[in-house]
Amino acid sequence: MNEKYFPEQIEERWQKFWEESGAFEVETDAAREKRFYCLEMLPYPSGFLHMGHVRNYSIGDALSWFRRLQGYNVLHPMGWDSFGQPAEQAAIKRGVMPRDWTEQNIAHMRRQFKRMGFSFDWRREVAAHTPEYYKWDQWFFLKMLEKGLAYKKVSPVNWCPNESTVLSNEQSSGGVCWRCGASVEKRDIEQWFLRITDYAEQLLSDMGEIEGGWPERVLTMQRNWIGKSSGTFIEFQIKDADERVRVFTTRIDTVYGANAVVVAPDHPLVEKSPLKEDVRRFAERARAASMAAREPGAEVEKEGINTGLLAVNPFSGELIPVWAGNYVLMEYGTGAVMSVPAHDERDFEFAQRYSLPVRRVIERISHEQPPAERDPTVEDQSVAMKEAFTDYGILVASGDWSGKLSGDAIREMAEFAEAKGFGERAVTYRLRDWGISRQRFWGAPIPVVYCDECGVVPVPESDLPVVLPERAEFTGTGQSPLAGVPEFVNTTCPKCEGPARRETDTMDTFIDSSWYFFRYIDPKNAAAPFDKGAAAYWTPVDQYIGGVEHAVMHLMYTRFWTKFMRDIGLVDFDEPVKRLMTQGMVVAETFYREGEDAGSKVYYNPADVDVVRDEKGRISRATLISDGQPVTVGPFEKMSKSANNGVDPNEMIAAYGADATRLFVLFAAPVENDLRWLEAGIEGTQRFLRRVYSFVYRWREALKGATAGEFSPEAKALRHETHRTIERVTGDFEGLRYNTAVAALMELLNELYDFKGQPGSASASDLFAVREALEAMVLMLAPFAPHVAEELWESLGHEGGILRSGARWPEFDPSLARKEEVEIAVQVNGKLRGRVSVPASATEEETRAAALADERVRSWTEGKQIVKTVVVPGRLVNVVVR
């Protein structure tokens, strides 16, 4: 052991040791009942590790170490979400093949991960772009096709007319092509979809199984995304035509207030309109407007046009006009609504704009509801009502239904409609089927073949994987690069062996990430995606950790995938993840100056800025080091290129070591909060590690003479601190409260520094107490700073590395964790007036007596009448006087 703490030497040494000894390699072992699956979201191999990754994997790594030390068989794997657009864009820009680009990036990032010392079982590494992996994407697709869960339908894509190519949403943001700036059009093409909507109800109801383990806000977002709504379909007959229009409503009780039927501009009924040319022009305008205004916050004004058609209200028999309106969406419900302006805000706004009559059919039943705005002299309330009344209430002007309560009316009117055959109750969902077709090269090919004779033919399982070609032309224009590779496209029909063409669409990369954590369990399996028995041992995942940006899509898809795997017998549970932790962003200071153009900013990296603080610690001045001139201090923002506030993990490792870097990201903030990166902060954690190190260095020889015996008061106090710390840290780990766990360790170290006694002269029992404290400290430090913990553990006389040495997470002795003497706060009329020390075992009476006997307390109670005393044993006494 070196006298000084040199992180780079220690870290290199132990990384090598771990690798050579296979320290983190685990086996599926039914004999080991205690097992734990710790999973972090797999990264996209962009080529560079960033601080968000460091945070994500530090959180998971700490938990993995903790569970290992507790004796669990811990699966902690890593892989690569290695399909996706950036590789293809690199190919277009620089001509490098996606595979080469991707694999170089993976190699680089893998080195960075190893340099961080994360405890992954690298033998289980998987990468989505390898045929061994995506073969099973294709296999799952075929299973879905077989079960009728995969199907084709016509659906729009973003289309650049200039380059004749399909664009992703990202490539067409703002409605213009990312490369040529041409305005993007929608084009309808046939694409593959997965029927996730078949699982909508389960995705909703199974949330009950994971509530408590998942953040409430994630569940809420998923609930909103699924968007369940119960209501009724009602059919309106079109006058003088053999057509009916179907609407969906949750408020059938307001049907007597309908003043119109409003359909989506692209609703098929529009074809029957006598004014269909006008309506079509309107529809085109509406479509163009909705494409252009995709920016959030821009509320589109409600517009519409009368189609000239009339519909019959099946309840009242009344004739009402049919309008086309831009606020009605073809994708939701039936693409048509009954417009009830008196009781729906959007309909109200629409009616105001086009001066349609407003008929009120629901009255309030409670005075807490808004007062009735009603002009009894006229039927049309468009003048009297200032806004829609959307509450439930009592029906009026609704024929036989008048006088009923909304709740009853909704049920009875739906039954009536069903009985009369013009309606039915239904549940609709906002959730739509999952479009998985991508007109791109760098993804898993969809395994179907098109044959002129046989039509759409699935590739037989035995022919999987359908392998991507090694090379293709990447121009960024025209059709998908895959379609330009004849060896790939031209094939024979598996059915009739005649000439056929392969599907050239590839799969959405969310498919890869929907089941990757099952592949880790059995990554080399050539006969199945994974072994059922092994999966039953390891899954569901005990703890999943990742960014909240995946709260909806990825986590919804993976839940769906799991339910499908259950239905084909691969797993026997409903939910893949028991506990989910969503970590906050890593943010850093920003510094800037106004740029040349008005409103533009030039950002400077925090490393290039010198900050001067006043005596309070507030920033008083910030100057650019290179020219000494002031810069503006901006807010903390997510680390990014554009704000020039990124920090390269490599530089941090080089300057402070992987251990200090990891310790800092876990200590600086609770894991779910944003993390403010401050270079000074990491210096603080390095200081802590150095202090631990040098303490062990000074004491390690003397500690060989430690034996338990009669303990001095100081030793007792230290042992109390040690056991109390173990208790706190253990509890903090269970709740992933790393920041307070680290704080507790720092407190214990402060106690050690305050300990009276020197290595040369301490008694054997004092040494025992110090040794006990240090061993607990080192083991509890291992999840945060494993390299230095290994080094210290060895120097305390343990051979073979922490895990192999049989070390276990320290247990606390409750009798030692408890204090013998406790300090009791004494209040007089709720104000703190003194503190007294009593034995922990003191009774309520003894505590009260001690409090009242205290001199300072007496000076406040003197001459007053004691009305009562409240005693909280072990905590405080409150004396109430008058």
Next chain:
RNA sequence: GCGGAUGUGGCGGAAUUGGUAGACGCGCUAGCCUCAGGAGCUAGUCUAGGCAACUAGGUGGAGGUUCGAGUCCUCUCAUCCGCACCA
């Protein structure tokens, strides 16, 4: 607009879930050590008054419940996030 969350020193954050507010760290101040230090060590650091013991105030704001409120309730303000014509 709807839904959710959060407001505590100069800063990140603690507070055993109704019981000593500000743990731990950063920053800052002073001293020691040093050729030097962006190293290390020691002490201090919520605000105001006081040499001090101490006193008063203090958890965005205003009320309330309670012996006692950062914590519970009502209203209000601010910030952040999610969804957004979902019928």
